Amino acid sequence: MGNKKRKKKAQLPFRINILFFVVFLMFSVLIMQLGVVQILNGEAFQEEIDRTIQDTTKIPVPRGKIYDANHNVVVDNKPLYSITYTPAKGTQAEDRLKVAKKLATFISMDSEDYLDGITERNIQEYIYLQDIDKAEDRVTAEEQKELSNSDFYKLVLERIPEEDIDQDKFSKQELEVIAIKKELDKAYSLTPQIVKNEDVTAKEYAQVAEHLGELPGVNATTDWDREYPYKDTFKGLLGSITSQEQGIPAESEDYYMTRGYSRNDRVGKSGLEEYYEESLRGRKEQIQYTTTKSGRVIDSKTIVEGERGKDLVLTVDMEFQEEVDKIVREELKAAKEKHPYANRTLEDAIAVVMNPKTGEILAASGQAYVDGEYKNAELRTLYNANLPGSTVKGATVLAGLQSGVITPGQYFYDRPIKIGTLKPKGSYSELGSVNDLLALQKSSNVYMFYIALKMGGENRYPFPNGSKASFDSSAWQQMRNYFQQFGLGVKTGIDYPYESVGYVGESGNSPGLLMDYAIGQYDSFTAMQMAQYVSTIANDGYRVRPHFLKEIREPGTSEEQLGSVYRTENTEVLNKIEMDQSYIDRVQQGFRLVATVGTASELANKDYMPAAKTGTAESSVKDENGNLVYTENLSLVGYAPYDDPEVAFAVIAPNTGTSEYRIQHNMASRILDAYFDMKDGNDEDSEEEEN
Incomplete structure (x- = not known):
């Protein structure tokens, strides 16, 4: 009996050794796999880890048309070429300036409407981004200690010499870059902002569309303007819509934002356009974007198909x-x-x-x-x-x-x-x-x-x-x-x-x-x-x-x-x-x-x-x-x-x-x-x- 017990105890270390050996092999395989993941696929998997939540952007659609009692079109939509900018999350001013410089090689912004709108502040910001260190050196370290970030930035801009911001000193191309950046700065994250749409030529549209890969956030698309076949007849009662620059009225921002509008959406601001806004507005196309933490879009899909606004038929015979x-x-x-x-x-x-x-x-x-x-x-x-x-x-x-x-x-x-x-x-x-x-x-x-x-x-x-x-x-x-x-x-x-x-x-x-x-x-x-x-x-x-x-x-x-x-x-x-x-x-x-x-x-x-x-x-x-x-x-x-x-x-x-x-x-x-x-x-x- 005693010998049998001793023999049975002698078998236990051998089984434990086998178990340890199996565990060792498993850890070895795991370490090798981790090495493969880290060395060979690390970058791809890191992007997967860095993914943020999915964001949805809404693309405007044409407004509904307005007809008279005999179904003659009274208010129509005229398609326009449009260049838009949709910034990713975390986009900085330097990034927008790079986009503006590149975009300026494809589109012209030399009309008075654009150039006359350039302010002293726009020029100061442009000069600052051209040489940040030089601009910030005009503020001493002692002064900076007493200032908040926003006040420091404001003082940096103010210290730029007057002669440097003289608009006449800038070339036409530089002014166009400033004008473009001014429009880019208006954009909100994942909300398309029109950069140019009133006079985009077919050539400009084609060039931008061809180089979208070099222009992060930029898109060549179609916008719409209201057209009146009967010219001024009845136009005062038909009303009007806001411009892209105006967007939704500031005094009614809460009303519109809670109803799915974006700040730069055009809405009816008077007349029947205003009264029947809910019907004329249409259903925006909704696109879901997946972005990295750095803001780069890595995937997108349409989750709601857009539909233009409903049409009004009036009682008036034109x-x-x-x-x-x-x-x-x-x-x-x-x-x-x-x-x-x-x-x-x-x-x-x-x-x-x-x-x-x-x-x-x-x-x-x-x-x-x-x-x-x-x-x-x-x-x-x-x-x-x-x-x-x-x-x-x-x-x-x-x-x-x-x-x-x-x-x-x-x-x-x-x-x-x-x-x-x-x-x-x-x-x-x-x-x-x-x-x-x-x-x-x-x-x-x-x-x-x-x-x-x-x-x-x-x-x-x-x-x-x-x-x-x-x-x-x-x-x-x-x-x-x-x-x-x-x-x-x-x-x-x-x-x-x-x-x-x-x-x-x-x-x-x-x-x-x-x-x-x-x-x-x-x-x-x-x-x-x-x-x-x-x-x-x-x-x-x-x-x-x-x-x-x-x-x-x-x-x-x-x-x-x-x-x-x-x-x-x-x-x-x-x-x-x-x-x-x-x-x-x-x-x-x-x-x-x-x-x-x-x-x-x-x-x-x-x-x-x-x-x-x-x-x-x-x-x-x-x-x-x-x-x-x-x-x-x-x-x-x-x-x-x-x-x-x-x-x-x-x-x-x-x-x-x-x-x-x-x-x-x-x-x-x-x-x-x-x-x-x-x-x-x-x-x-x-x-x-x-x-």
Whole structure:
């Protein structure tokens, strides 16, 4: 038993030796492998180790196009050659200067736009990078100890002698390098910065594209600019986009950055471009880059395909818009030529045409006389507010009927009213006995005065001249509430970044001012508000939101083809005026009388049976010599056909002097003629196509 145990113990060292030998072999192989990795593949594996996280950059895409109601392109994209720079992380100023010097051998930056933009600071930085040691030696070690890095750098630049930064001492090529570096310095990491795109030649584009390997971060690509086939027509309302240099507005940086924009992205800065930015912007192409710690890109792949912005289809017919512009411009010119006062005071004329049932804007025109030239100024349809005159009397009559201070068919004798010591107030002449219909037909001021007085609590009729009128100031808010139901004095709700609500005068205890308000001689309104007002009457009391957009389309499969409908702009009823339908019918009847036998009888005998209301508001303006000149705002609103309205309009010519030349009647008549002529022509074309 004892011998067997000793023999078994003698076998243990041998097994341990074998185990140690195996372990030794394994370590030897491992050491050899580590040697191979370190010596033969060390550099490749070190790059793998040095990899950072993957970064994603977003490449801009073309904006959506804008079409008119007949699918004619109104705003297009014009492709441009573009040279961009996308710095890697950790790129230093010295690196950008090297790129700038190389890039200067392929592209020219000698235009005034580039060279004039070179600042003293740009030159100082260039000189500093040319000889850093020499520049820094101008600051003593003692001075450096007291300064932060940024303050030290600032002092180094300041110590560069004045004569060294004289721009005239630099060659054209050096200035181009400085100009290029200035653009490169604007770039953010992994965000493409346009270096040059407005005048890149095909040769420059080809040379840069051929030498991209020598130009870290530089790319030859395509950019886009907005193009307007109809030139200036409707351009003011279309709006504009920021330039590459401007990028996103600084005051709205947080808004845009949280929505995936880059700082140098171009965005809509006004008009429909701004209002529909979210649709027009498109979806950026997203490229994922893998970089080393030194910033060198070693891999890239597209993770999101780019898609250009969605297209807008507007309600505006550009052929009709051009015709309305022509009519307004010709009538403005004629008024200035035929009337001496108008020649001194009349500066613009405005027209809005819309579908009263849907709110679709068919045309919006403003023509202005500026520095001896006639120019498009369609923004005035939304921005400029003017006294409307008697055009608002439809709202006044309805306010009187609905409030119960008058009844349908009630008569008042039209002769001047004198309150206390105030000057008498009357119509353009004594019109005799008039009811609500005749008051609209003949445009009686006195009838509206009695409505205002009665709403204020003064019920004496006829009013005893020279007496003091009873007046409850709450009548102001009551009257304005009625007017606001039509869109007068409030926003129309139009799809636009800004619109004026007009001027709202102070209310008070003066019955005379409320009388002025009742005839359109106190608060002021825009042409768009006036168009919505008359549309509400035409539309049986339904106030609809005016809009420029008809539909939004997906990008088409080709440049010539529209894509599928993404969204349609439906009719939106903002409110139904709180007035009896029989009262609305009565005002409609009164407007029809105006256009047949009343103050707008120029519209009589038209096949399209219009209804209308004229307006003349007294005003005054200073002429070129600073003298106060009496003027009149001439306006006209209406719709057609009377029995089934499909078009409504508002035209106004502020400060026309006197009404000897009836510019508002001529504009309205010609605009309606043009609309129905085009409509009839389109109907005939449709019939021919069907046949």
